Amino acid sequence: MSLQQKKAALLARIADLKSVLVAFSGGVDSTLLLKLCHDVLKNRVVAVTATSALQPGHENEAALQTARDLGIRHIRIQSKILEEAVFFKNSDQRCYHCKRHLFEKLQMMAGELKLEYVAHGANADDLSDYRPGFRAAEELGVVAPLLEAGLGKAEIRQLSKELNLSTWDKPAMACLATRIPYGTELTPERLQQADAAEAVIAAQGFRSCRVRCHGPIARIEVPPPEIERFLDPDFRKNLVAELKAIGFKHVALDLEGYAMGSMNEVRD
Numbered sequence: 001m002s003l004q005q006k007k008a009a010l011l012a013r014i015a016d017l018k019s020v021l022v023a024f025s026g027g028v029d030s031t032l033l034l035k036l037c038h039d040v041l042k043n044r045v046v047a048v049t050a051t052s053a054l055q056p057g058h059e060n061e062a063a064l065q066t067a068r069d070l071g072i073r074h075i076r077i078q079s080k081i082l083e084e085a086v087f088f089k090n091s092d093q094r095c096y097h098c099k100r101h102l103f104e105k106l107q108m109m110a111g112e113l114k115l116e117y118v119a120h121g122a123n124a125d126d127l128s129d130y131r132p133g134f135r136a137a138e139e140l141g142v143v144a145p146l147l148e149a150g151l152g153k154a155e156i157r158q159l160s161k162e163l164n165l166s167t168w169d170k171p172a173m174a175c176l177a178t179r180i181p182y183g184t185e186l187t188p189e190r191l192q193q194a195d196a197a198e199a200v201i202a203a204q205g206f207r208s209c210r211v212r213c214h215g216p217i218a219r220i221e222v223p224p225p226e227i228e229r230f231l232d233p234d235f236r237k238n239l240v241a242e243l244k245a246i247g248f249k250h251v252a253l254d255l256e257g258y259a260m261g262s263m264n265e266v267r268d
Contacts, residue, residue, distance in 0.1 A: 003155050010149035011040055017143070019044035020117045021110040023102065024074070025055075026063025028153070029121030031070075031167040032160045033146055037119070038072050046113055047072050050102055052079040053188040054175040056195050066167065077105065082186060090186045092132070094177060099133035103140045118142045125152045171208040179213050193247055200242045204235075208258055216249035224257035 001009075014020075014037050022034045024047035037045045049063045060076070067074035079102065081087050087097045106118045120137060122144040137144065146156060153172075160168035177186055179194035190213060197211040197218055210221040222229075230236055230253050240251045 001150060003158065006149045006151055006155065007159060010145055010151065011036060013145045013148055014040045017041070017117045017119070017145075019115045020119050021045075021106055021113065021115045022047050023106055023118065023120040023142075024049050024063060024067065025121070025173070026059060026066050026167070027121070027173055028160060028167050028170050029123050029146060029156055031066055031165055032156050032163070033119060033121045034067070034072060035070060035163060035165060037145075038070060043073075044115070045072060046115060047074045048106055048109060049074065049076050050079040050105070051076055053082060053191045054079070054098075054177055056173070056176065056198070058199075059173060069166070075109075077109075079105075082188065088186055090177070090180060090182055090184055092130075092182045094182070094186070096132035096136050098175075098177070099136035100140070103136055103142050106142075107140055120144055122147045123153055123156055124150050179211060181212075181214060184213075184215075196246050197243055197248070200239070200246070204229075204239070210258055211243075212254075213248075218243050218248040218251045219254050220252065221254045221256075221258040227253065227255065227257060 017037075019041060020037055022030065022037055022045060024030045024034055026049065034045070034047050047067050049060065049067075051060050064074065064076065081098050081101045084097065084101060087094055087101070103118060103120075110116070110118050118140075120142055122131075122134065122137070123146045126134075126147070136142075151159075157168050176191040176194050180186055180190055184190070194211050194213050197213075198209055201209045201211065201220065201222070206222050206226060208223055212219040212221065230239075243251045
């Protein structure tokens with residue numbers, strides 16, 4: 001199926017929804033979904049962003065600005081998922097518990113706002129990774145129009161570019177819990193440490209990076225073509241000093257480079 005055929009199928013699916021609450025992170029996928037829902041359904045669309053220590057601070061503000069730029073009603077809510085013991089303990093089902101917690105809240109909000117559906121921005125490429133949160137969405141009837149239309153990330157970026165969305169080339173982002181190994185408790189302090197470390201690396205001009213936190217060890221992942229930057233002794237010295245100032249005892253570079261879902265490879 002061509003990209004334009006997939007887009008037509010997506011627009012038809014959105015029209016079928018009648019009215020929708022979009023779970024809006026401000027990333028590439030949810031921004032395209034929100035834009036097209038608004039194009040089709042007009043004022044029968046509301047964007048909702050859940051904020052917590054799980055999201056990098058700059059992402060929350062970016063979501064707010066994107067919704068403003070699109071002229072779409074946007075509501076921010078505070079998530080209390082970190083107070084839930086079943087999530088805090090960080091099993092390999094944490095994504096399920098997080099999404100179940102979020103989608104239950106969004107379903108209630110949709111009912112209060114008289115919106116028929118809740119939608120999220122999952123896409124076809126997400127099926128290649130371990131995503132227990134999909135089960136929570138299916139259990140609660142949360143729809144994924146991009147996935148249903150068969151759209152992958154590259155196609156979503158292309159459509160976003162055609163629509164002049166500022167997010168079309170935005171680096172992929174995942175919640176900060178993905179920086180912490182399964183079985184290690186998810187404390188606000190650990191999440192903030194990961195966020196701060198990635199901010200340090202981003203300030204050096206890296207558009208994509210992950211800092212996986214293995215206790216006192218920071219394992220840095222950057223795209224393979226950018227690994228050679230770490231050959232510079234002064235660069236390494238300064239970066240190590242900054243990460244140690246955040247609280248890490250050791251700093252390591254993953255020679256395989258950034259890989260989506262790398263923490264899932266070692267789950268029990």
